[in-house]
Amino acid sequence: MAHPMRHESVYEEINVEGEWWFPERPDCIFRGRLYGKESTEFYLEIRGEIEFDFGEGQNRYAVICGASDEGENYTLLRCFWVSMQPTTSHSEGKAKYFVHIVIAGHHFDSEEEIELYEVSCGVNGLEQWHGETAFFSDYDWQSHQVTINYKRPTPTKIIEMAEFQGYVEYEYKLPESRRNQCHSEISHSARIRMDFNYAPLRLSKSESADDLGCFEWLRNIVDFFSFATQNTTYAFNIRGRYLPEGASALETIRIFRIADIPVDGKAFSDHKMLIQWPHIQARPTSHFSKWLQLTVNSGMPIWLYLGSLRDQAFSDQKFIELAQSLEGIHRFLNPKASVVSSDHKHKVDDILLGCPELHREWLNQKLAYSHEPSLRRRLNEMCDEHRQQLEWYLGNWKSVRRMVSIVVENRNNYAHCLQEQMVGFSSELRQEAIQFMQFLFCLVILKEIGFCHDEIDSQIRKNWRFGREAKLNSRNT
Structure with a gap:
């Protein structure tokens, strides 16, 4: 038997004790606990109050680095102070911080430093939407035995843009062999993979630039599947590949952020789907390109x-x-419909000119958007x-x-x-x-x-x- 991989990452709870510090003050170390999951929220609970040791008066921090007691490296992005739990001794109080993004696998000094060459993720219902056949059966009439073969589907290109190429690819996990095994399962799942063509892409859009980051492109792609399936879809198990300083090979990090998932989280049926893979199979890159242009601009x-x-x-x-x-x-x-024509402007000016001065400003406000359909x-x-x-x-x-x-x-x-x-x-x-x-x-x-x-x-x-x-x-x- 075979089942798609469950969306464990959105329900997978992170609960680690470790040491935490700011990139600007690596010598100032706090003990604390990181806990939460993508389907709810992430929090960092620090023993003691950070503000008294660093950044007095602040309640938000761009980056906090850490290492769990098991040796896993973490980078926490966009952290906000939410509460302080006082005790009899002020130094033993617990400060609680909301964490917007958790990166497991590496320390980064700033969010701007995170540049990714590849991003991949699962999307709930992607296997169902794509409908690729992966299992083939062969029945032997003489021995009355059924042989089932798993053929991993080849990656399918769905996006071809100047910034990146996108694919639907499959990964699988073979069953473990056990003695006296009666049945086994192959876990497999479809994923979206984005390869950035000419230069790595930042994690998020910069406030000083119009270029989109990985998160923005990913959100627009996931939105396509929401529209196509007419259901709420979300990305899970996000992985990024980056190039460490001085290295020649890419390494992988896991990215956790608050997932926008339905309350029930249940699977959806085919009958609601508006667009399925056969509808766009002939020209997927064209449809995806137009969708991305539409969502980015509108x-x-x-x-x-x-x-x-x-x-x-x-x-x-x-x-x-x-x-x-x-x-x-x-x-x-229809942007031209919202543009004020010279004729319309002339008529409004004539109306305002004939209006008593006492009411002119009031009338001007009423007519300000009279050109709009x-x-x-x-x-x-x-x-x-x-x-x-x-x-x-x-x-x-x-x-x-x-x-x-x-x-x-x-x-x-x-x-x-x-x-x-x-x-x-x-x-x-x-x-x-x-x-x-x-x-x-x-x-x-x-x-x-x-x-x-x-x-x-x-x-x-x-x-x-x-x-x-x-x-x-x-x-x-």
Whole structure:
């Protein structure tokens, strides 16, 4: 038998005692304990209070180095003081620090010093999404025996960009041989590997530069799988390869950070997936390249949409997120619509000139964004572009226009806290509006990442969730 490797790293608890110090003061050593896991948080608990010995008055530290009693080296990044537990003797108190990133395997003096030539990680559901066959069976009819062979899938290139190349690769662990063994398992897992082409990449984006770091690229790649599977996905078991000073061979470090994982952490089913490997197999690098360009340049609308996929989010929150994401993605894709034309500016100036001076400033503020298209206009333009798919989904064009009105009116009511005007906005109607906005957003993004009209039509009609919703909508029209 064979099972994908579990996502142990996000649930793997680090709990080590050791010595800790600042790179600037390696002689000032504290005893303490590092504990936590990616699915919750990491903390460093120090005996005594650091501020009295170094950095008095500060409550945040960029880097803290350490070594466990077992000999493992650690670098802790972005540490924040959160509490102090006093005792009868002040020197024996315990200071507690939140740790944003834990690096196991090496000491770094600063975050800027961390430059990686390769980063790899697992993504929950990646094996399921990729669907690569790794096990082959052969039945011998004479001996009535079944032989099962494991063939490790070859790496598949999915990203080709100037900054890096990306692959889906598989790693496996053979079973241990035991006497009188009745069965065994091969643990295998798919991973994303990023190879940086010409120069190593920093761990995170620099505040003084526009270039993205490893974490930012990784987040955008993982977001693709969230959109493709229509579920919350996350990276786990992150490994980076760096070149130590004076060395000729790369070495590996493990990187832990707070993982954004679902509460239940359960696996998801295929029927919700919007994009699977067969859909992009012919040109994966093209689709991924367009996705990365879109997420890097637009950012917030994508994240708002992905936030609406969380089961534990309130429906009011989802409604606002989706309305804002649709408005934002339309603004990004149609930047000229938000540019003030000379004719519009001339008309506003004429209006202000004829306005009494007492009210001129007030009117000027009211007209400051009068050139911006309304939410209704933005939604109508997106709906017009995908009319055929929306008519299939809602039953007819009249229902599409009705749903646009429902979204516009209630978004304004939410924005201005007009609860008394939302009496008719039932939970059922709100859920219908949420599903409509999610469907429309998917249509827009599928087109932007390189799918043609026929491909989009095929994907949404074969999608179990959208097909089920379309049947329910047609009954209600």
